[in-house]
Amino acid sequence: MQLTNRSKVVTKPEMTFVEKLYLPAIFSGLGITIKHLFKKKATLKYPEQTRQFAPVYRGMHVLKRDEQGRENCTACGLCAVSCPAEAITMDAAERKKGEEGLYREEKYAARYEINMLRCIYCGLCEEACPKDAIYLTDRIVPSEYSRGEFVFGKDVLVEKVDQRIDVSKRKKTYTI
Numbered sequence: 724m725q726l727t728n729r730s731k732v733v734t735k736p737e738m739t740f741v742e743k744l745y746l747p748a749i750f751s752g753l754g755i756t757i758k759h760l761f762k763k764k765a766t767l768k769y770p771e772q773t774r775q776f777a778p779v780y781r782g783m784h785v786l787k788r789d790e791q792g793r794e795n796c797t798a799c800g801l802c803a804v805s806c807p808a809e810a811i812t813m814d815a816a817e818r819k820k821g822e823e824g825l826y827r828e829e830k831y832a833a834r835y836e837i838n839m840l841r842c843i844y845c846g847l848c849e850e851a852c853p854k855d856a857i858y859l860t861d862r863i864v865p866s867e868y869s870r871g872e873f874v875f876g877k878d879v880l881v882e883k884v885d886q887r888i889d890v891s892k893r894k895k896t897y898t899i
């Protein structure tokens with residue numbers, strides 16, 4: 724091959740006798756491994772151990788209840804309208820006066836679904852909600868085996884009466 728003026732021939736330096744034994748390289752590698760054994764591990768034994776996320780982390784949604792245990796959501800649809808991914812669908816229905824201690828008729832979501840495969844965790848639904856009904860929590864969305872299982876309904880989204888999800892430290896990202 725013809726070398727141009729700008730070409731440079733690089734010759735590999737000859738290995739010394741010690742280098743040819745490969746022992747220095749092996750001990751150097753072992754040293755790095757041993758050093759990492761005593762360092763704080765970057766991995767966790769999930770799900771037994773979970774990571775503390777930042778207050779602005781946006782994970783799985785929760786539909787909140789009020790102090791009386793009633794669902795906050797009144798099925799106004801603002802979250803669905805503001806969702807850029809069109810991930811939220813719902814059917815509105817009406818609770819009669821007297822039901823669950825209501826002093827007047829009130830709308831509620833008979834069906835409320837979020838397609839987690841569409842969701843981009845932007846948080847716009849929680850910003851749009853006038854009833855503080857929907858929040859994105861630091862819960863990790865569970866793995867599922869089929870696409871249909873990622874459509875979460877009220878059975879998954881609405882917090883349990885006896886297992887409230889604390890969202891007091893949740894920092895919303897946008898100021899509208």
Ligand code: SF4
Pocket residue numbers: 802805806807808809810811837841842843844845846847848849859
């Ligand atoms: S976080 Fe964003 S994408 Fe996901 S449901 Fe809410 S508005 Fe839609």
Ligand code: SF4
Pocket residue numbers: 795796797798799800801802803851852853854855856857
């Ligand atoms: S979650 Fe909030 S914004 Fe969405 S339908 Fe319910 S009350 Fe309206």
